[in-house]
Amino acid sequence: MKGSALTFVLGAQEKTCYYIFADKPNSNVGYYFAVQSGGSFDIDYTIKAPDGSIIVNEAKQRQGDWVFIAEKVGEYEFCFANGMSTFAEKVVDFEIKLDDDFKAELPKAPDQPIAVEGMQHSVDRIEAKLNDLIKSLQYYKTRNNRNQSTVKSTERRIFQFSLFDVLLMAGMAGLQIAVVQLFFKDSRKQLV
Known part of the structure; x- marks a missing residue:
């Protein structure tokens, strides 16, 4: 192969x-x-x-x-x-x-054909199981990389949304202070 x-x-x-x-x-x-x-x-x-x-x-x-x-x-x-x-x-x-x-094959012994066939069958089963294991590992590696990418993307979006939220709260606080100051400035002019 x-x-x-x-x-x-x-x-x-x-x-x-x-x-x-x-x-x-x-x-x-x-x-x-x-x-x-x-x-x-x-x-x-x-x-x-x-x-x-x-x-x-x-x-x-x-x-x-x-x-x-x-x-x-x-x-x-x-x-x-x-x-x-x-x-x-x-x-x-x-x-x-x-x-x-x-494929490499075990030599057939003339006096023990059943034992050799059993060993050959065992070797074939082990090879098939190893191939299945390799495919499973490749699949899990791929899934792990995709999931890590999804986690990184989600972390980035959470950070961006949090930053936007903090800026929005700071802007709202500044706007409220400006409105309150404007409200009190107008009320002082009327008293004088």
Whole structure:
């Protein structure tokens, strides 16, 4: 299994492409991406086959985790675009895996085929559980980053509202003092 995982920053109005070469036909290509921060946590992405045909074209996606069959030998293109954002850059986690169905297998012993098959089955189950665990960790990392962004945004808005509230109260107090002074100034002129 060949693969690459990376985190990159996608600027506003920017498009970035990554490539993977499938050297055997009908290989499994798995990919995962998640927008970790920035804007509404969404990007556009496109996957193209070596002949230029579009395999997947999605808009405004927050994350994705899919597997498709690379039917042709050649370079597959994974492009991410942040065209909808005019100023917000986005941080994206991205992973591509190319699995050409090669797995290490335990040698079969002629006198103990049941024990070896049981061990192979156990290894396969452990591998599946580890893959599920990795996907869960990626999901929780993404959720944590989004929740932190929401908390920071809420803190900023609370601070701005509190500052506005203090300025409004100070302005109202100043206005009340001015009205009371004006009221008493007019009443003194009438007495004299």
